[in-house]
Amino acid sequence: MEKELKEVLNCEVENFLFVQAFAITLIMTNFAFDYKITLIIFNMKKAFLSLALLLSALVANATVRLPKIFSDNMVIQRNAEIRIWGWADPKENVFIALNGKKVKTVASESGEWEISLPAMKAGGPYTLLVNDIKVNNILIGDVYLCSGQSNMELPMRRTADLYKKDMDSIVNTNVRYVKIPLTFNFREPQKDFKACDWKELNPKNAPEMSALCYYLGMNINISENVPVGIVNSSVGGSPIEAWMHYDALENYPAYRKEADKCYQNGYIEKTLKEEAEKMRTWNNILNETDHGLTEWTSLYFDDNKWEMVDMFSDWGAPDGKIVNGSHWLRQEIDVPEKCAGKEAVLRLGCIVDADSVYVNGVCVGSTGYQYPPRIYKVRPDLLRAGKNIIAVRVISYQGKPSFVREKPYKLTFNNGYEIALSQNWRHKIGSRMPARAGQTFFQYKPIGLYYGMIAPLNKFRFCGTVWFQGESNTSRANEYSDLLQKMVADWRKRQGYSTPFIIVQLANFMDTHDKPFDSEWAALRNAQREASTLIPDAALATALGLGEWNDIHPLKKRDVAERVFLQIERLVYKKDKMIAEGPVVKDVKAGKNGAVVLSFTREDVQKGSLRGFELAGESGFYYKADATSDGKTVTLSCPDVKQPKSVRYAWDDNPILSLYNTNGMPAASFQFEVGYTAPKAKADKSAKPVKEKGAKMVENKAEKKEEKPKNIPEIAPQRKKEAKKQSAYKTKVAVIEERAKIEKEKMKDDSEQFKGEMYLKEKAIKDEFKANKEKREQEAKERKELEKLKKQQDKLDKQQKELDKKKQELNKK
Incomplete structure (x- = not known):
């Protein structure tokens, strides 16, 4: 092969780039692997150009593709076989190189390929080569999957009141983070994402990193001295069944x-459009x-x-009736x-539902839903000495509009001066709406x-999973x-x-x-605790004591991360x-004279009288x-319960906590029947480390089912019932189509009814608006005239005054 390349490179061709392209093409198309090529020295540049372009086109059409999770700055799990997979043209050769290890495979007839590299120790940075693809700045370390809803997703910028110093200063290139973009699908498990962008932990990237993931990654990296990758696949508001x-x-x-x-x-598509x-x-x-x-700002x-x-009063529901639509509130500040x-x-705390905020008639910001803190920058040219006006337009979609108590409501200047806003505002309804x-x-x-958002990660190796979800299932x-x-097992x-x-x-x-109080939140916490005892190789990290009564997204994510880190x-x-x-209940026994005695897995419970037990x-009624x-133990008694059958602790939305261990860690919420004994930990055979398979070449996996790894079940695009009984599937589809037809008609009727109602509402409001328009215009005109006269009067x-002053001066002379 070298001889042929030298001949080409010695050609007397004016454009050397064409020679280089042809040489590269020979290597990439692998012609010399099978037979020797007789090269002809081209005397005509046109002929050479045509051949070079032809061969280059062949290479371009044979592009290999990797999953999006394989991208610059990624982290690969250490001490476990490294599975690399992707797509290419059928039967195309795929060459892989990483950290001195080189392997190759061939794409199947369907264009899929997969191969494994041997396990590697922590280290890096490395470059992954897959044919003409380069994935740069790769580290090998420990990779964690973090999933759930908004408290897992909450970015650092939302916690700036507590962690701004960290966010603006910490640089740790050994901690990498990727947020999986929102994607949902109901037809079949997806094989890839739209995009994945791994980020290093630094002040530039920190604001959009999950606060919990940010501190969890740093804790693990500092403790274990290995690179850490965090894959955050979470969606705010999502229930467990969506995952x-x-x-x-x-x-x-x-x-x-x-x-x-x-x-x-x-x-x-139809539903979203309607x-x-x-x-x-x-x-x-x-x-x-x-x-x-028009003018209230x-x-x-x-x-x-x-x-x-x-x-903080019921201004959004005068006379006890909620007024949806728009409300205006104005306040003068000096x-x-x-x-x-x-x-x-x-700073305007949190507002239900949406808002637009104006300072002296200029909009400084808006927010479309209730949860984010309202933090709006005010330009230097907007504020003047003396009187200034803040106007807030609150939009209520369905519930009662309101401001959230015990949040910051103030104007802060860059010189440190603050103006606390008054609780008293001028209020007027802008528009009443259904x-x-x-x-x-x-x-x-x-x-x-x-x-x-999970299925495309099934082949990607993790060393642990953190799940923070449940608010939407209370x-x-x-x-x-x-x-x-069932979710974890699946x-x-x-x-x-x-x-x-x-x-x-x-x-x-x-x-x-x-x-x-029969708290739904406490019941969900107890379900989480119960699941943690029944799922093999699972643990619970309670966030009790770290919440805020007025915010479903509490800020203390560093403390939550530390508790998760201890379990990791x-x-x-x-x-x-x-x-x-904290203390974990081992058993619950009946004591003397109607007492109940709790014992714990560790005898390190703080001594003294405790609260929060029932x-x-x-009868089932708690006292x-x-x-x-x-x-070592906790003894309970209640004069209203002679023969206790059940005990519970911290059973409230925002419970009183008193059960701690000597390290100051709180117990989780729990509910047990008297006679309860904690289950023994289940063994999980699949928890054993995967044996290293080295660089064994796996070819044509899609064609040869027997070559698929035994522990990796096929993810069929159709459901099991559909695969087993085609006739049953067709019947089901027919039923679904019939139901869809009925739903379609119903939705059409509902849509027509809604349009009719909205038309009448719109017509009535527009008529009223038109009737009052001249009045409002006249009032506005009179106000302008009044302002004009006032300015003229001020001028006079x-x-x-100037005349009087001059007169006095003349009199003195």
Whole structure:
């Protein structure tokens, strides 16, 4: 091969680039592997150019593709075989090189290929070569999958009040992070993502990194001294069933029915289109009829006739009736001379539902839903010395509009000066509207997120999983433990291996109740705790004590990450002596005289009297119980419960906590029957490390089913029932199509009815608006005239003062 290349490179051709292209083409097309090529020295550049372009085109059409998860800055799991896979032309040769290891394989007839490299120790950076593809700056270390909903997703920028210093200063190139883009699918498990962009931990990337993942990655890296990769596949508001495969929901027909509906051709597109039209109509009517959009933001508008309200009162529901639509609130602030013309930040806590905020008539920011903190930058040129006006337009879609208590409401200047906003605001309704029609979030439907955001990761190796989810399932806590167990078992089966699974128990949120309260949040926490004892190689990290009563997204994510990290140290890194959690109940026994005695897996309970315990008898009604700890056990008693049957602790939305170990770690919420004994840990055979297979070449896997790894089940694009009984499938499709037809007619009727109602509403409002338009224009004209006269009067007064001053000077002379 070298001889032929030298001959080409010695050719007397004017354009050397063409020679180089031809040489590369020879290597890439692998001609010299099978026979010797007789080269002809081209005397005509035109002929050479034609051949070079032809061969280059052949190479271009044979492009190899990797999954998106294989991208620059990625981390690959250490000490486990490295599976690399992708797509190419049928029968194309694929060459792979990483860290001195080289292997090759051939794509199958369907264009798929896969091969394994031997396990490697932590290190890097390395470059992965796959034919003409380069993946740069790769580290080998420990990779974790983090999934769940918004508290797993919450970015660092949202926690800036606590962690701004870290966010702006820490650089750690050994911690890498990738956020999987939102993708859902109901037809079949996907094989790849739209995009994946691994990021190094530094001030530039930190604001968009998950706060929990940020601190978890740093804790592991510092402790274990290995590179850490965090793959965050989470979606705010998502319920657990959205993260499950269709097969795992076999015992939940209602969820399967929802998935089947989304499976129908055109159903999602049609629904989204119709809902978008309804929302557009609602928003258009709101904006056309909102009296405040023309002048209520102005510094000069006179709001003295507006109602004065306390911002935390029921201004959004006068006379007890919720008013949806738009509400306007205005407040005057006095800015000192030293702050005039300075940049400032306006903090308006949290607002239900949406808002647009104006300072002296200029919009400084808006937010479309209730949860994000309102932090708006105010330009230096907007603020003047003396009187300034803040106007807030609050939009209520369905619920009661309101401001959230105990949040910051202030204007802060870059020189450190602050102006606390008053609780008293001028209020006026801008436009009354019917509640806006609900919106379908298809990413919350069963199976969609598993098929779109977990299935493409099944071949990618992790050393542990962290799950922070449950807020969206609190109303169905009775089924959560079973769903979580089935989800974990199914994930592990489809991955072909098992790793430790850490469950984050929900934080405290909302109100604390004086009397025993049947809390849905407490029931969900108990389901999480129960699942953690029944899932092999699983653990619970409670977020109790780290929440905020007025925010479903508490800021203390560093503390949550530390609790998760302790369980990872114990389970992943086998530090068995690590105290990774608070007191864990071992058994519950009946004591003397109606008492109940709790014992624990560790005899390190803080001593003294305790609160937050409740007992119930045959009636099932719970009563507060007296509780005392001797360091080893906790003894409960209640005069209202003579024969206790059940005990529970921290059973409230925002419970009182008192049960800690001597390290200060809190116990999780729990509920047990008297006589309970903790289950023994289950063995999980799949939890054993995968044996290293070295660089064995795997060819044509799609054609030879027997060559597929035994532990990796095939993910069929059709459902099991459809595969087993085609006739049953056809019947099912027919039923679904019939139902779809009925649903279509119903939706059409509903849509027509809605359009009719909105037309009448729109007509009535427009008529009213038109009738009052001349009046408003006249009032505006009179105000302008009044302002004009006032300015003229001010001018005359000023001239009169000057004349008086001159007259006095003349008199003195």
